[in-house]
Amino acid sequence: MKVTYLLFILFSFSTNFRAAAQDLSSEEERTINQLSKLRYNYPDSALSLIEDKIQESKKKKTVFLAELLFLKSAIQYIQSDYLASRNTYEELYSLSTELHNEIGIARALNGSGLIYLGRELYEEALKEFEKALEINRKIGDQRNIATNLFNIGICYQELGKWQEAFNSYKESYKISDRNNLATYALMDMNRIGMLFIEKNQLDSAEYYLLKVYESKPNQWEKSYNLSGLTELEIKKGNYNKAIEYGLKSFQIAENIGAKWDASEAAQKLSKAYEGSNSFKKALEFHKLHKAYSDSLLNEEMNREINWAELKQAKAENEQLKIQKDLLSSDKDRNQLIIALLSSLVLFLVILALLYRRHIRQKEKYNQNLGTINRQLAEKKIQIEKQNEDLKQLNNAKNRLFSILSHDLRSPINSVKQLLDIRKSISEVDTEKFMDRLTTEVGNVNHQINRLLKWANTQMDGFKTNPKSIQLDKIIDENLNSIKYIAQEKAIELQHNPSNSFVYIDQEQLHIIINNLLNNSIKYTPKGGCIEINYSEDDKSVFLSIEDNGIGMDKYTLSSLKGDLNERSFSRKGTDKEIGTGLGMLLVKQFLTFNHSNIEIESEEGKGTRFILTFPKATEDI
Template identity: 35%
Template sequence: MPNFILLISLIWAFIPLQQETSTKMESEVILDSLIQKSEQYLYVEWDSAFAYLTKADSVARLIEDENKTGKIANLFGTLYYVEGDYVESIKYYSLASEIFKNTQDESGLSYALNGRGLIYLSQNELEKAIEIFNRCIEINKKLGDSYGVGRNYFNRSIGESDLGQFDKAHQSIDLALEYLKDHQDRVIYTMTLNRAGKIYFDEGKLEESEKYYNRVLNYPGQLTNWANAFAYTGLSEIQLEKGNLRKAVDFGETAKTYVSKTRGYWDKGRLSNALMRAYEKTNQFDKALENSKLYKAYSDSLYNENKNAEISYLQLLLANAENQDLLQKKELAESSANFNKRFTIILIIALIGLIIGFILYGRVIKQKEKINQVLLEKQKEIQIQNEKLEAINKEKNKLFSILSHDLKTPINSVKELLELEENGFLDEEEQKTARKLLLKQVSDTDEMIRKLLGWSHAQLDGIITKRTPTDLVEIIKEQISQLDYQTVSKNITIDFSSLIDHLTVNVDPQQVQIILQNCLQNAIKFSNPNSKITLWNSENEKDGFINLHIKDQGIGISEEKIEEIYSRVVRVKSTEGTQKEKGTGLGLLLVRQFMEKNNGHFLIKSEPNEGTEIILSFEKTNS
């Protein structure tokens, strides 16, 4: 009987719990639907988007879903930015940042950070905006969010275009379209096409601009009012520049039917300006005056209203951020002090133990003085052996460094190819090419391992230089053939057509392979994409040396860094390549040491942003 009563109690308690869980699941479904609806109307119908977001915010707070609350705050920020209310916009972006810092959601943080970049654009602080968009690009690439990366490149192109950096703006907009190719059903895709048209127009390339605006209007999906308004306004501006005033007016009036359905002051001001100039040139001065008044009103709404409040609020945000940084530094300092205190205590205990050990050891020495005399002699013998072993170990350590350094680049190349294929970034044709490169890279790496292991086996008692007459050009061509992936990935050409065949120099072949491999890899690492590396020979008639010149068109090396390379006896601090390639700082140290072992000379000529020329001088073999 008691067991039966207990069972009834458990069932009675479970029913409310089950109902509560079911209610929460229903609320989450409703919340997701409201957010989805608000995103659909975000650039289409301001009032509808605001209504859906308001309802969604209430539901999210009711079920205490912080991530959804943060997402809604980001969408509110975007909604107010579209309207031109930058103060409200940055308030919501700041709120979203605080929420996502607590939940550690990098995707949401990136969205909020992107919003701050948009505010900087509106304040004409373009360099700061570009810097923020670059940070967003890094975060979203790490998250694998192609839509987010595309949106960030789109926004970056606006800042670059306004700075007059049209080449960079085109590059950013092309990257945006590439990342958004799988998201053509979203509003951002037609926005990106429109922005491409605007960049070409600002650059004065009217035909290219017109093509992009027509691509928008021929878009197979449903266009938003904003997309139509932007494209038709752009066509009106183009016809105005061409002197086709009738067409300019027609396109402007068509744009007017769409822009009236939006709340974007910037778009309305842009259209009013275009119509004002078109009507003025067609002598319709009453309509020109009407649009002139509209243009001024929209400009005032954008740039004058609440301007002081915007600046004050931004300064407050920066002050809060600085206070937060100071608080974090204080916490770190306190943590460091506690660690130092504990470490000091451990050191004292260890020191006491060491003193006790010395006392005991002294007693043992006094008791066994005769035995220790014998041990002392043995110890001297062991010390001599240890010094020999230490010297051998240093050579072995250098040998292992050489092996790991030379294998790092080909293994990274294989890894990058596999990651590209794994993540689906390659189409079928690119996969075939990648497999061929992968097979060649693995074969080259296998051959390199075989040679390195054979050489290292012969060097186990210490690195020995065996100089023999060697065909320098043959080794150069062999090393270049092993760098196919690195050159293809950065679209770099290695031109060695000026090399004189069958140059015989007196060197250790394996050590020269290591020298050339490191020099060529460094040239690729610090070369800009789509550039060229040139190799040629020269001969010093005075001392009979053959000079090999390796010149790239990369970022160059500062004078201080060159002095450090020449003077340091250990490896120098590595510098990142043009595509953030990492290094160990060991390469040039090996080059310098092996050149000395082969009685050669090593010279660097470079200027920052002017490329680098490395000159390797080898002793020519007497015929």
């Protein structure tokens, strides 16, 4: 689920400074109020005025300076200048610690958490928000407690921890309702409603979303609420009602410039119109969704650049610190030599004493030299470790590119097959052909978006992020993406679903299932059959994918069961389909990464059976 970041950013930054007002003069309080009003409509002007005030106030470290730094960091974050915003938050944290200003410390921690959240580093963001929450609970700041709980709920929701997210939103709602924080309470109810949609508990979702809808929320929250109601009605099959809500959500999102909300509303409208058989309107809103998605992708690239600059700046700061330490060491050594020479001139007659002192100084120098040598050795070890990390990152990148290129072949081949037969169909079948082509293009777009989103999480190194997954739903999604390929070969797909949950990385599971199903179709002749069954015990879930295809000889089967990092031998399929051997390599590696395994039973001329064993999930959420 994509996070509507702008909502909680404005939510967090909208917190006023009344808790610190007693530490400000009336003139300072008036200045902060005026700058706060300017920051949303005229951020550049507000930032310039804040910089001037900071320069005037830097000689005195006061709460007023902390308030100026807070406004400055907030504007920099809204403008996506994460490098500058992070530096300002660190300055705010340092100043607030020196002033023993707990409000400023909590704000700095919350801001740091937002930067991590914007980078989808949810574990790191959660730690910062929890530190801020602890401080706000201590000082009894109810408004900021509600803010921190809301942001913590978002982190848990993105991490797939449904119950923890629900508890955080619920507590935030109770505090907001008790303290007449109406906007905060509506945001919490909206999030709770969306949680219930994820759990497919539609009655509960409808209760919370309609409660927000009837409360007349602000335009930001109304757009998000209507988008949720649109998704709810689509799940219920009420497509006309979904279109009504979706159009309102899309209009509001466009009016307030909320690109992500507009993109989501357009996508849901496309789905609703498709459900009501209004394919022309569905295509129109699909194009709008694509346009907004491209724009958001460009903005995401800019954020990636800012984050890279932040990392580079940190590295440069570390290098400057090392250089400063070395210069300081040289200065100390020079001063020591001067002292020795001065002593030699002044106390020439006391040669014995001078000699004794010289010996002592030499020992001290050798100790310092030993310390420096140890430091250099430690630096060498650190550099070697960094080189090894870079090597691992490079290997992860190569694996990532292989996965992307391999897994995009199947959906693109489906579209190519449809385009190859377009000249041979009659005018009567043209509409069916276009419907089918639209569905396949949608499947391609969905798979590409899913793979790119997963690839983004792997940019800093190859990682496995297991969570509880309903296995038969993943099978259904992959069967849907290959059904037209199976139809071209008149292959029957028999799926006997079971409500089984496994603990595994979701995207890696998609890649495993997609490769095995495509292999079964590839080596099953026309008119064949592929059957999918499930079983389980207390600790494991077993998945069987069996076909009545051409099977494998002993050499081919031995190749498949070979080394974990070795590609297997690839044969041509029953329709002369070609392969690379990469698919089964990825299957074996990803199963190993997720503490799962595969058994292969095959007999030449009779078919093949894959038996996969997955860890059973302990919670069905």
